[in-house]
Amino acid sequence: MEILPKEEILPRLKKLFSSAKKSIKISSPWIKAQPFSELIGGKKVKIEVVIRNSQIQDFLITDRDVFRILEELDATIYLNPDIHSKFVIVDDRIAVIGSANLTSSGLYIDGNIETAVVIDSPEEVKKLIDQFEKIKSSSINLNLPVAGIILNAESAISAEVLLFESVPEQTYVKIPDGEGFILGRVAVVKEINDSLFSTIFTTVSRSIFSEPQKLEMAITDRDPFFRKALLFAYLNEKNAGIRVARLEILARFKDSVENTGESILKTPMEPPGVGSPVFRFEGEDDIQDILKINHAGYPMGMPVRFGNLYNTGLNAYIDMEKIYTMHMAVLGTTGSGKTTFVRRILENLDYDDITVYVFDLYGEYGGSLKNAARLEFPDLLFPVHFDNIKDLFREYGVVFQDKSSEEKRVSAYLRKNLKPDLQITGLREKSLYEILLGAMELTDLRGPLRQELDSFIQMIEMDYTKQALSVHPEIVEEIFNFLGKENVPVIFNFSSIEDPVTRVNLAGLIMKEIFKKAKKDRKKRVIVLEEAQNFAPEKGFGDVQSGSSNPAFIIAKKIATEGRKLNLGLIAITQRPANISKYILSQLNTQAVFKLINRNDLEAVSAFFEYSKEDIFEILPFLKPGTGFVTGLAVPFGILTGIRLG
Numbered sequence: 001m002e003i004l005p006k007e008e009i010l011p012r013l014k015k016l017f018s019s020a021k022k023s024i025k026i027s028s029p030w031i032k033a034q035p036f037s038e039l040i041g042g043k044k045v046k047i048e049v050v051i052r053n054s055q056i057q058d059f060l061i062t063d064r065d066v067f068r069i070l071e072e073l074d075a076t077i078y079l080n081p082d083i084h085s086k087f088v089i090v091d092d093r094i095a096v097i098g099s100a101n102l103t104s105s106g107l108y109i110d111g112n113i114e115t116a117v118v119i120d121s122p123e124e125v126k127k128l129i130d131q132f133e134k135i136k137s138s139s140i141n142l143n144l145p146v147a148g149i150i151l152n153a154e155s156a157i158s159a160e161v162l163l164f165e166s167v168p169e170q171t172y173v174k175i176p177d178g179e180g181f182i183l184g185r186v187a188v189v190k191e192i193n194d195s196l197f198s199t200i201f202t203t204v205s206r207s208i209f210s211e212p213q214k215l216e217m218a219i220t221d222r223d224p225f226f227r228k229a230l231l232f233a234y235l236n237e238k239n240a241g242i243r244v245a246r247l248e249i250l251a252r253f254k255d256s257v258e259n260t261g262e263s264i265l266k267t268p269m270e271p272p273g274v275g276s277p278v279f280r281f282e283g284e285d286d287i288q289d290i291l292k293i294n295h296a297g298y299p300m301g302m303p304v305r306f307g308n309l310y311n312t313g314l315n316a317y318i319d320m321e322k323i324y325t326m327h328m329a330v331l332g333t334t335g336s337g338k339t340t341f342v343r344r345i346l347e348n349l350d351y352d353d354i355t356v357y358v359f360d361l362y363g364e365y366g367g368s369l370k371n372a373a374r375l376e377f378p379d380l381l382f383p384v385h386f387d388n389i390k391d392l393f394r395e396y397g398v399v400f401q402d403k404s405s406e407e408k409r410v411s412a413y414l415r416k417n418l419k420p421d422l423q424i425t426g427l428r429e430k431s432l433y434e435i436l437l438g439a440m441e442l443t444d445l446r447g448p449l450r451q452e453l454d455s456f457i458q459m460i461e462m463d464y465t466k467q468a469l470s471v472h473p474e475i476v477e478e479i480f481n482f483l484g485k486e487n488v489p490v491i492f493n494f495s496s497i498e499d500p501v502t503r504v505n506l507a508g509l510i511m512k513e514i515f516k517k518a519k520k521d522r523k524k525r526v527i528v529l530e531e532a533q534n535f536a537p538e539k540g541f542g543d544v545q546s547g548s549s550n551p552a553f554i555i556a557k558k559i560a561t562e563g564r565k566l567n568l569g570l571i572a573i574t575q576r577p578a579n580i581s582k583y584i585l586s587q588l589n590t591q592a593v594f595k596l597i598n599r600n601d602l603e604a605v606s607a608f609f610e611y612s613k614e615d616i617f618e619i620l621p622f623l624k625p626g627t628g629f630v631t632g633l634a635v636p637f638g639i640l641t642g643i644r645l646g
Helices: 006-019 033-040 064-072 122-137 212-220 224-238 285-290 320-326 338-348 386-395 405-417 432-441 448-464 472-483 500-521 551-566 582-586 599-608 611-622
Strands: 002-004 023-027 046-052 076-080 087-090 094-098 116-119 146-153 158-163 172-177 180-191 243-254 277-280 303-309 315-319 328-331 355-360 373-376 489-493 525-529 568-574 590-593 627-632 639-642
Touching (some): 002 006, 006 087, 006 094, 023 122, 033 064, 046 064, 046 122, 064 224, 076 122, 076 224, 094 122, 146 243, 158 180, 303 338, 315 320, 320 525, 320 568, 328 338, 338 568, 373 472, 386 500, 405 432, 405 448, 432 448, 472 489, 472 500, 489 500, 500 525, 500 551, 551 568, 551 582, 568 582, 599 611, 611 627
Parallel strands (some): 046 076, 328 590, 355 489, 355 525, 373 489, 525 568
Antiparallel strands (some): 002 116, 023 087, 087 094, 094 116, 146 158, 146 277, 172 277, 180 243, 303 315, 303 639, 590 627, 627 639
């Protein structure tokens, strides 16, 4: 150990700094640019500096040029409002500790009377290094993306944040705590002017604008490092602020868990501490890992990337394991991005252990899905019970009352051949054209009913062509062939079918066969039902019935209720949430909501947005295409996301 009088402190520090090969650690409440530049001399080693920021006057001493020098040296700057220690450690092997700050008055001969001690004992230097790390742990790292500090902790799920910089709404941030960190979402940002400031937030002093020069200095400086430092100091002095955000507390995350299988996600039970720093997440690996856990806080069983976390380049994932067991709703107006969202999931899904069946109403799943099996349906009629034929009779003006023995023979024959089951329907062996001819053969040779049926067959031939009325056995065979494919996306393209009843019938028959397969082997399967309101409508909406005459509605309801036990999931996509069966919608435990405008549709999805998400609900009519809110069991928490369109 060596005692240094005032005149020897600066020369010894210069010598030590010039000899540094690895690192320089500095604890000095105040630093001035001129003596500091003499000491550092452009030295390119790892530099860490702790300075004081208890009040704005601290930065009338530690001037802006210090921050410029440190930034050029890629130094790490820590702010601490209570720091009074003055010491320097070089290469973790030698230290100088004393009374002098790295300022003109602390180091130059005509300044204060100071004394210092040189320490080169490894044991003592190690103690000082530990002390430096302890000081750092209670300081704010100015190099990290500090967005602001907690101004007012309203509850365990909501807080107000004083922002140091422009932070867009829907940005995700973290607040360090003892065992990990608190995850938050910037819900609303308010710009507060001097006339409103004192009345909006009671935690802010009413007299802060009595010192306009200090405030102007703190908020208008163009150097980002220096501006943050000034703001921290001003806040420590005045508890003041300009831009305030409402923060939704989403969850607490532990850095590690003690027991295998323990969730890293914890329910917030107490508010974050006032004055706690709030950090951005951009580009950090830990938020990327968090996005791969599900709602319960466990790693996703089958994570699938579909887009990015809004306002970041971070990948967003959905847990397909929670889809094939718990279902999903995808809601949004035409062109909002809902179908593209599902396509992105299917494009990135690993099909080694899962099969997806897409009921494509408008041919929107073209060439984007690799190795997809596609069944293109022609325009045809596919009745599944006699009531479908009776409706056609009425449509084409055929008088059929089902009262005479002749009519009863015809109806009995049609009922026998038309069944809502692909395994037993007569259309598996005979075409609709052949079945109608067979029905006509049961009528009196010269009777009026035969003439009616003959005219009926001619009319539907003109509307649908004889070929379209003759393909049913081939279509049924093709359906069974495609249902036999596994571990690929299987697309049933309905875009050429004009008759809505035929679409509903075919969809119902196919879903029924998928349900049967699921009951037998419980393999992982997902059904994607495009424009689901056309297959499973709410009562009173649309041209398709929602009762027992609608096989698609019946089986969709069954899958929504029982599919989770069979590893059979349902993804229902609709542009009209108000028109889809409310019962089915209530069973879809993950929701992706894109732009919605219609009041009834907004009301239908309002249940997905609790009080803390009202800000997102309010912006639904204004979302741009490709932006959507995903919430429910397949994501860690409600996330606003962006997907690539096209």
